[in-house]
Amino acid sequence: MPIVQFAPFSSLVQPSFWHELTKLKIDVLKLSDESLSIHGHYSAGKTIKDRETGNDIALGCNLSVGEDAFSKEFHAPPNAVPATGVFKNYNTIEEFKAADKTALFNKVADEIWAAVMTNKDPSILNRFLLIAYADLKKYKYYYWFAFPGFVAKPAWEITDGWRAADTVLSYEAMKAIHDDLAKSLKPYFLVRTNGKVPEVASVERYEDFFAGVPPSSQLVGFLDPSAIPENPGWPLRNLLAYLRSLSPATTASLRVLCWRDTEPPHAGSGWRSRFGVVEAGVPQEATDARPSAVGWEKNVQGKLGPRVADLAPMMDPTRLADQAV
Template sequence: MGDPGLSKLQFAPFSSALDVGFWHELTQKKLNEYRLDEAPKDIKGYYYNGDSAGLPARLTLEFSAFDINAPTPARCCPAVGTLYNTNTLEAFKAADKKLLLEQAANEIWESIRSGAALDHPVLLNKFLLLTFADLKKYHFYYWFCSPALCLPESIPLIRGPVGLDQRFSPQQVSTNKTKRRSSSFQSVEVLCFRDRTLQGVRDVTHSIIFEVKLPEMAFSPDCPKAVGWEKNQKGGMGPRMVNLSECMDPKRLAESSVDLNLKLMCWRLVPTLDLDKVVSVKCLLLGAGTLGCNVARTLMGWGVRHITFVDNAKISYSNPVRQPLYEFEDCLAGGKPKALAAADRLQKIFPGVNARGFNMSIPMPGHPVNFSSVTLEQARRDVERLEQLVEGHDVVFLLMDTRESRWLPAVIAASKRKLVINAALGFDTFVVMRHGLKKPKQQGAGDLCPSHPVAPADLLGPSLFANIPGYKLGCYFCNDVVAPGDSTRDRTLDQQCTVSRPGLAMIAGALAVELMVSVLQHPEGGYAIASSSDDRMNEPPTSLGLVPHQVSDWE
């Protein structure tokens, strides 16, 4: 805008104003949509029309900038722009800013010469935004450009700026029916209107009108030189950086950051990975010991938000070094209940997880109720609660110390058609498996167990688990039927405890979760055909590879 004391029109640069919501939306777009795509994107901003006199016009971008059809706020002028979001800081620095500016200036010049700008004045408000988002540190580098055409000759003022109230009546101003003064071919009247109201009446105090003479170059077909890259905070030509790691809500930061590794997997390595199926799954962990702790941590790494523990033990002094959800203080005063302490620790690790713990026993065959401290009524309540918990979850992990403690949950889960993942340890051996998940129409009264029909003779032998449909897969007990008994009675300490090599639980726990995720990615879910080692050369059934029936140390 010109100054009344000057005889020539001068360029006043715009100032950018980016809302925190814009950066948050860019983060989501980068992670979920753009990924590695550096192609230019259309965005939209607006110029606020109500700043105090003397302040530069602000180009504002909000969270709605990525919606081209979003309405422009009242008393604001829309602006269309192009976003160039780079994948690396080096690419951001090396971007050809001169070329980008020239391209934008040519588009503006063409809209003027073709007359398109008369029908759509917003074409004159083009802007560029060059960005790099460091999503590990939440540092956002950006450089704004509002292209302005610079004619080689100066633009003299024929008639200096005067207020609108000196040229037009209040009625003309209020109705926007102002009669333009006739101009010659090379002179143009410019009306700078600030749309403000004072006590319900339109105020024109900050609006002016003036007349300028256009030089001959204004009618040339060649696009004039352009300027417009914004200066940084120090007044030099350079980009700006905003650090949002401290001002953003820590819980929102954690929510976005914990899934960063998963989102990055979808960019290049596993683009077909369906994260929603994993994040939304509800997991019931029966056992909060060494296996339970490692399974829980791996589940959180996969983005699972709903984890429930069931255990009746308390934390002992030997536990924290092998069970990563506990520490020394948890062992004091007799020890905290494992299930409750594990759930509490998960929420301390990540507040966004929905973790619960139930300190309860699981009735077991071979452990008569009347011979133990558990009353019959308490056992009934435990069974009812266990049924409710299985019903309210999608996947049940069997991670207990004894064989017999796994029997009742396996039966309940099979009856409710819930996916069961079982993990068991020896000293230097382990087995991880998924139980068969029967389809309703295959349910038969003559099955060996609720999840496994009698295996046909032609399936026996070395290829026992090859290409068997998920509804015909067995359970933990199908191939090892023994009479129920108390495996902890009349045994020495090393026979009562699960004595394993320290790293085995981490391996088995991780494989148990990986098996669950692979099943969830399969189109048939728990009914997926069991993959075998013979299938390795064929097209894998899921984006994560094979979906076996079981994984053990001998495979």
């Protein structure tokens, strides 16, 4: 059976985030390079129909940070769920280069794992890491994201491939799930379909919500930022690790719902969500130790390396003056 391949997150940094960082750096942080808590958000994967060729184009699997990333009272925009992150800003490019990235990454992965094992807290599963160096004089921002995802050994496999969710769920069932999530959107959720109307619950309730429910009526769902039909988005990876470690007895095979329908389908387009049955391999030995994690974002060249945002064309007063006609 093919291995489940997860579409990695791509970072999307709104320019207003860099503006906010500039302000923060000058007025508050100054030379401090303490880690800060930041917020990002992601929403369901989108496709767009190319009117000229008729193809559907999948847009990126994005996690965005914007100007309210540093705000204490962060609210994700409508139809998006929040993700918390660790942000570390360096004062010089040398420090940025010399940063112990492995240690920083492992620290975040440890935090996720500890939260899973001690509080069964799923809200931290999409925690991310951002390191940056801001060259304020040149309006250049060097940055590198990491989205730690646990590596399952052996890897999860997919039975019968991913297919459209409405091939296994009726329109009414899809609509009921949609309406429930429209009231409170959750990054991860459970659905049981043995009643008249599907019921949705948060993922912490896995054991009691599915008690006595036949496996064919159980669904594990997540808000899927990927729009690629064959690749569920990155958040599923840690959700599977979470369920597998907390309920090893019942999670050898899971029915997964990749939820991509925050807007109900309008005329001409069907439901976009995907469904698949994933199976865990047999682990060599049972252990509570943290699995290894991967997830550094690749740069524009497709290599593991930092990205640079050059905002001089949009920020530098002299460049803007040239622009004015």
